């Protein structure tokens with residue numbers, strides 16, 4: 059519908075007010091939260107990801123799109139729960155212990171939500187045991203860790219070790235990212251995958267649970 063289209067362009071153009079207004083209007087017109095999420099927000103985040111990949115969008119555009127989507131998600135989240143919409147998967151995400159950088163992690167979280175995941179965001183400075191506990195309580199099948207400091211990267215293998223120790227390493231896929239992180243590092247520490255940016259992180263998450 060025209061209103062869904064407004065949600066779509068609002069997210070792509072990063073217009074938070076437009077998204078919030080149009081989401082409210084679509085609900086009033088009788089669209090389900092699921093329809094709004096899938097045909098409006100997720101489709102738009104897909105387009106944002108494509109523009110980012112083609113070099114037309116950069117981090118600032120991703121940030122405003124994420125903020126616009128967040129505005130709509132705040133309205134939809136309780137309704138999605140009420141509608142019992144099955145997420146494609148459940149992710150626990152956080153920035154590792156000792157590390158306070160969260161801008162990239164927040165983008166990754168938004169792109170994952172845009173791809174249909176239910177995301178539990180533990181924030182920054184997340185201790186290994188906290189990742190483990192969150193997986194136990196949420197039933198997540200994916201763990202996503204971000205690190206921006208070479209000094210805190212070591213807390214990635216420490217977190218993987220905590221999953222081993224808890225006996226649930228085989229219950230989750232673990233993916234990592236952040237500026238100093240590489241594919242090679244991911245392989246070395248026994249992570250299941252690495253993604254260089256938020257868009258590819260969402261795609262990797264989908265492929266890890268497929």
Ligand code: B1M
Nearest residue numbers: 158159160161162202203204207208234235236237255256
């Ligand atoms: Co700090 N910082 N910082 N910092 N900071 C860096 C990272 C640094 C490279 C700057 C520099 O010296 N050139 C440097 C690290 C050096 C190193 O370790 N090699 C550094 C340092 C040293 C520090 C402090 C130690 C400074 C000090 O106090 N002396 C301190 C540490 C605090 C702590 O964490 N304990 C510190 C503090 C801060 C601020 C608080 C001031 C602030 C953070 C604010 C916040 O996040 N809320 C900050 C910032 C903003 C930066 C820079 C400038 C920008 C980081 C950022 O947000 N980039 C950064 C320099 C730089 O990168 N140019 C720097 C934008 C963001 C969108 O990109 O986070 O890379 P990024 O995320 C990308 C990808 O990496 C990827 O997707 C994202 C989007 O495409 N990605 C993932 C990220 N996580 C992923 C997870 C995935 C997959 C992909 O899967 C799970």
